Amino acid sequence: MARKPRVLVTGGAGFIGSHLCERLLSEGYKVVCMDNLRTGSLKNVTYLGGSPDFEYVHHDVSTYIECPGALDEIYHLASPASPIDFERIPIPILKVGALGTHNALGLAKARGARFLLASTSEVYGDPLVHPQHEEYWGNVNPIGIRGVYDEAKRYAESLTVAYHRHHGLETRIARIFNTYGPRMRPDDGRMIPNFISQALAGENITIYGDGSQTRSLQYVDDLVEGMIRLMYSSERRPVNLGNPTEYTVLEAAELVLKLLDSSSELVHKPLPEDDPKRRCPDISRARESLDWEPRISAQEGLSHTLRWFAEQRHKAKGWAGQRTEGPAR
Numbered sequence: 001m002a003r004k005p006r007v008l009v010t011g012g013a014g015f016i017g018s019h020l021c022e023r024l025l026s027e028g029y030k031v032v033c034m035d036n037l038r039t040g041s042l043k044n045v046t047y048l049g050g051s052p053d054f055e056y057v058h059h060d061v062s063t064y065i066e067c068p069g070a071l072d073e074i075y076h077l078a079s080p081a082s083p084i085d086f087e088r089i090p091i092p093i094l095k096v097g098a099l100g101t102h103n104a105l106g107l108a109k110a111r112g113a114r115f116l117l118a119s120t121s122e123v124y125g126d127p128l129v130h131p132q133h134e135e136y137w138g139n140v141n142p143i144g145i146r147g148v149y150d151e152a153k154r155y156a157e158s159l160t161v162a163y164h165r166h167h168g169l170e171t172r173i174a175r176i177f178n179t180y181g182p183r184m185r186p187d188d189g190r191m192i193p194n195f196i197s198q199a200l201a202g203e204n205i206t207i208y209g210d211g212s213q214t215r216s217l218q219y220v221d222d223l224v225e226g227m228i229r230l231m232y233s234s235e236r237r238p239v240n241l242g243n244p245t246e247y248t249v250l251e252a253a254e255l256v257l258k259l260l261d262s263s264s265e266l267v268h269k270p271l272p273e274d275d276p277k278r279r280c281p282d283i284s285r286a287r288e289s290l291d292w293e294p295r296i297s298a299q300e301g302l303s304h305t306l307r308w309f310a311e312q313r314h315k316a317k318g319w320a321g322q323r324t325e326g327p328a329r
């Protein structure tokens, strides 16, 4: 019987990583999920532990990676990615983008594994070209608050391309635009989890600035499909993976309120430093090279996500109730 292909997912216990692990398992892979749980959570992958093809390894990829056994592919996702993390843990972000990517590439080279880097739309910074296509070099402030993430990922892209050019490694680069879905941390600080958590709690919805800045909203299943197609394609150039439907932050908030039938008020807060004014992917390359485009509308994706957040809230309340009502020790 042919050996099952074995894949390493760094950052596998994170929001996107856990969805990718789940999908790869369902496609018949053996999956090694590696994470240091700095922003990921074991809760995201515990239920995968029942599969004999799933293995969890607790490790910080910024230090040398041991991964015994055959390895056919590496999806390198490990990195904190929320703007609140950029101020909270800037040095681990720089380290995982630089040292972590170096270690993951070194492992791929040693094993002859195909390598996919999870890069980001942040490489375009506060873009002067709209929508953003892959030939655009970006407008990044290297010493701004967001610079730690943007520059770490730009360096990671350079290193990935150098490993291809210099060592002939099979490499792929996904530039991931705003993505949402179940398993985002409720306290992740990003737009969608903030709006949903606030609306569910009946709190005010925080709009940073006047809310006219734009983002695209990609449901996580569409992204995972794009990443897998990219790994299998022969496309070595960076590929934007995002939903090309652009929303203002205000429109996104109103959509969440409408779907939840919530009467929470919108309140304005200061716009964070270097917050990009417009962001929307040009996905022509993904369409041509991967025959891929997002399939899930914002309404549909947000409905799944809202349901998941509501369930988590319900469970958390149940647990809190059990604790307070339980027998005294």
Ligand code: UDP
Pocket: 083, 178, 189, 190, 191, 192, 194, 195, 206, 207, 208, 209, 211, 213, 215, 249, 271, 272, 275, 276
């Ligand atoms: N944002 C907001 N209220 C929030 C969280 C975010 O208005 O409670 C805005 C933020 O300023 C940005 C957009 O929503 O313009 C998307 O922010 P997010 O943190 O999701 O990610 P980014 O795209 O900035 O990396």
